[in-house]
Amino acid sequence: MDLLRKFLAENSHIQFAASDSPDFADLCSAFIINATKKPSLIVRPRSAEDISGLVSILTTNDIPFTIRGGGHDMFGRSQVDGAVTIDMREICHVHVDSASKTARVGGGIISMNLLKELEKHQMVTPHPVTPSVGYVGWAIHGGYGLLSTKYGLGVDQIVGATVVDANGNILEADERMLTVIRGGGGAVGVIVEVKTKIYPLDQVLAGAIIYQPSELVTGFRDFNTNFQQAKRDGFPPELGIYRFIMNGPTGKAQIVLFLWASSDISEGQKWLSTVSSWAPLGMSTVAPTTIAAFNEVTNSMVPKIAYGTIHAPIFRSLTPEVVDVIGKHALLQPNNPEVLFGIHELRADAPMSSNGSIFNARQAHVLIEIIPITGSLDTLYETMAWGQNFNDALLATDAANRLSCSYIPLNPTRDLEFKGIYGSQYETLREIKTELDPDNKFKHALVQL
Structure with missing residues (x-):
């Protein structure tokens, strides 16, 4: 030292x-x-x-x-x-190149700050539902978000990176190194900066649709039935949806974050009317806005710090069996305001980049975030027990509906089976890791081999 x-x-x-x-x-x-x-x-x-x-x-x-x-x-x-x-x-810069539709982004940038900077140029990029998280850490490990159905996952936006390797060399990542960075994160070096795709987009239609708390279970089931039918009929890639159940002043409610990522607001209003009809409606805050302004509101819904953990099982689809488990445990959800669960979905129509990547979860699927968090130690045991029981019940459903992969950022290292997560890409990861970090100096990265 x-x-x-x-x-x-x-x-x-x-x-x-x-x-x-x-x-x-x-x-x-x-x-x-x-x-x-x-x-x-x-x-x-x-x-x-x-x-x-x-x-x-x-x-x-x-x-x-x-x-x-x-x-x-x-x-x-x-x-x-x-x-x-x-x-x-401290490395939180954003350098926008509107001509090439890319931005060079510092490795420590918070997603909310990135969105604010891009808005000055009337640009956006896929980002996490919770905008207070670090952007690079989110993007390099996969990156689900409301813009994924239009532009792809966060990992698919990365077209370049500046990296410090295990010997202290400052490198511009070649395609071989980028292949590992896209899904393997910091396994081979410190990612000082990424070069990411950005997209022109000014006004959007966005906000929260809050359904009637009194119809929580039937409303969730009805929403799911209508949503599945809409996808079969043809669902626009401009529409991103994130569903969650959260405690509010009037009780537990199903809430949908609605994002129409197009300047064609009139078409978005038609879809707003459709989605609002899928369950008994309480109220809606959806209105013309910007991505940054929408995320400021979303940011205000998330606590800054909390006690707790997370569970994140992945399923091929929300089958009636899975929906029944969700309904049962939604009613049992502790009443403290921080606790919630949400549903990320990678839809079949989402664009998949042709860039080299070891991120392997490319088929349509849903990732259920069970988030048993609380602001008080007094309610921690009850909250954690609810989350564990909920997760156990989901894992007891039909095994054929579950995917073998796990989402690395949302699972403890002890539960990660990297061969299953990376599948056919696993040997590529091992080969490049061995070549670029033979002594495993980056052994405390999320991807640990």
Whole structure:
């Protein structure tokens, strides 16, 4: 550690904090309070050169380290007890090239801040439903979102990257390295910057459709029946939907985040009327707006910190059996306002990039997020028990309807079976990992081989 401290002393522009620093607790703080670890040192580099110097010292001296982007990992894996945390949040630039429809994005950018910057250029890019998470960490591991049906997953937007490898070299990723980055994340280096596709889009039609709490179970079932029929009849790629059940002032309600990603607002209004009719309607906040403004509202619905965890089983479809389990456990959902569950869906009509990628979950599927979180330790046991029972009940449904893959960011490392997750891409991952990081210096990345 002496060489590291000497390096930091010689580079006074790099902020860092040890356990006895007054700002250490704030810099350590992550979304899930009970998963927060205590690193030996938190370092906040500001450039690729800073990271190059840090990694050279850390890997040469076998000092364990982790990379923190946004700090929203539900299992606290962006930090490790006793290790050095390289906190990327000072590297948060956005450089837009409207002519090539790409943007170079810093490895520590928060998604909400990226959307605000893109809006200045009347541009958008696929982004997470929860915009407070780190953009790069979301994109490199897959990246579900409301724009996926129109533009594809987050991983499919990556066309370039600047990386610091295990020897401290600053590299522009070639296609071989990019293949691993697209789905394997930081397994082979520190991702300082990604070059991502962006798309011209100004006004959208977006907001929340809130259905009647008194008709929660039947309303969820009716919505699902109508939604499946609409997909069979032909569903527009411009329409993104994220369903969730959340506690509100009038009780538990099914809520749909509705995003019509087109300037043809009149056509979007027709679909708004259709989707609103799929279950007994309570109210709607859907209106013409911008992507950034819509996400500001979404951001306000999510707590900043909480106790708890997450479960994320994946199914081929929402069969009647799965819907019945959801209905039963929705009624049992604890009443604290933070707890919820939601449904991401990769629809069959979503565009799939031809770019090389090891992300393997390419068939149509639904990912159910069970999020048993709470702001109080007093309700933590009840909340966690509900989430576990809900997950167990879903996993007891017809095994033929489940996919073998798991979504890495939403599952604890102990439950990840990488051969199943990557399928035919697994050997490609192992080969490139062995070539680019033979000594496994990036052993604390989410993808651990």
